Amino acid sequence: MTVIELNDLRKSYRTHRALDGVTLTVGRGEIFGLLGPNGAGKTTVVECASGLRRPDGGTVRVLGLDSRTRRRELLQRVGVQLQEAALPDAIKVGEALRMYSSFYDRPADWRALMEEWGLTAMKRARFAGLSGGWKQRLFIALALVGDPEIVFLDELTTGLDPAARRMTWGLIRDMRDRGVTVVLVTHFMDEAEALCDRIAVIDRGRIVHEGTPDELMARCDAGSLDDAYFTLTGRTA
Numbered sequence: 001m002t003v004i005e006l007n008d009l010r011k012s013y014r015t016h017r018a019l020d021g022v023t024l025t026v027g028r029g030e031i032f033g034l035l036g037p038n039g040a041g042k043t044t045v046v047e048c049a050s051g052l053r054r055p056d057g058g059t060v061r062v063l064g065l066d067s068r069t070r071r072r073e074l075l076q077r078v079g080v081q082l083q084e085a086a087l088p089d090a091i092k093v094g095e096a097l098r099m100y101s102s103f104y105d106r107p108a109d110w111r112a113l114m115e116e117w118g119l120t121a122m123k124r125a126r127f128a129g130l131s132g133g134w135k136q137r138l139f140i141a142l143a144l145v146g147d148p149e150i151v152f153l154d155e156l157t158t159g160l161d162p163a164a165r166r167m168t169w170g171l172i173r174d175m176r177d178r179g180v181t182v183v184l185v186t187h188f189m190d191e192a193e194a195l196c197d198r199i200a201v202i203d204r205g206r207i208v209h210e211g212t213p214d215e216l217m218a219r220c221d222a223g224s225l226d227d228a229y230f231t232l233t234g235r236t237a
C-alpha cells in the first residue's frame, strides 16, 4: 500500500529551481532512502512531503491526504527530524519529550516512549550534555512522540562515531518493525545498503533512479552502491 505519493513536485527558491518535477512513491512499512549530492533537493523533498513546505507545483498525497487541503491532519500523522535539529542547551530530556507531545492532538505516551528508547535514566540530563548518539536517540524519540505513521529522518547519523551510527541503525529498524514507515535522507552508501528497502537518487532537483539498492547496482553494472551512485551522479558520495 502506498503511503506517500509525490507527483511532479516543483519548488524554486527565488530563481533557483530546487525541485524540477519530482515523482516518487513510498510503500507502507518501507525504509525508503533519499540519496543525492549536496544541494540536490533532498531536504526540500522531505519538507514538501511532510507538509512543512508548500511546493510551487505538483501534488503531495500522504496517507491519502492532499497536503494542500489536509495539511493540519497530515502534520499530526507524520514525525519529522530535520537536519541540524537543535534544542535549547538547558532543556532536559524529559522536558523536551513532554513539550513535543503537547504539539499533538493524540500523542504517544511520552513517558512510555522515554522508557522504550532507553532514555529514562537520562530524564533529567540536559540536552547540551548528551553525547551525539544519545542526542540522536532523543531526536528519534521526539520524532515518534506524535505516534506517527511515517517518520522523516534527515541525515540522522552524520557526525556520529561508528558505534553510535550502528546503534542508530538498530533504532531505525526497531521503528520499522513497529510498523512505522521511515524516509531516510543519507549521504552514506553503506547505510542505504544496510537499511533501505528502496532508494531514490536525486540530482539537481530530479529523480535519477528509484528502486532497490540491488536494482541500482544492476542498472549501473556496479559492484557496490557507492560505484553505482558515482556512475549515476558523476560524483562520489
Ligand SMILES: Nc1ncnc2c1ncn2[C@@H]1O[C@H](COP(=O)(O)OP(=O)(O)OP(=O)(O)O)[C@@H](O)[C@H]1O
Residues within 6 Å of the ligand: 013, 014, 016, 018, 036, 037, 038, 039, 040, 041, 042, 043, 044, 045, 083
Ligand atoms: N530556504 C531556502 N532559500 C533559498 N535556497 C534554498 C533554501 N533551502 C534550500 N535552498 C537551496 O535549494 C537547493 C536544494 O536544497 P536542499 O536543502 O533541499 O538540498 P539537499 O539535497 O538536502 O542538500 P544537502 O545534502 O546539502 O543537505 C540548494 O541549492 C539550496 O541551497
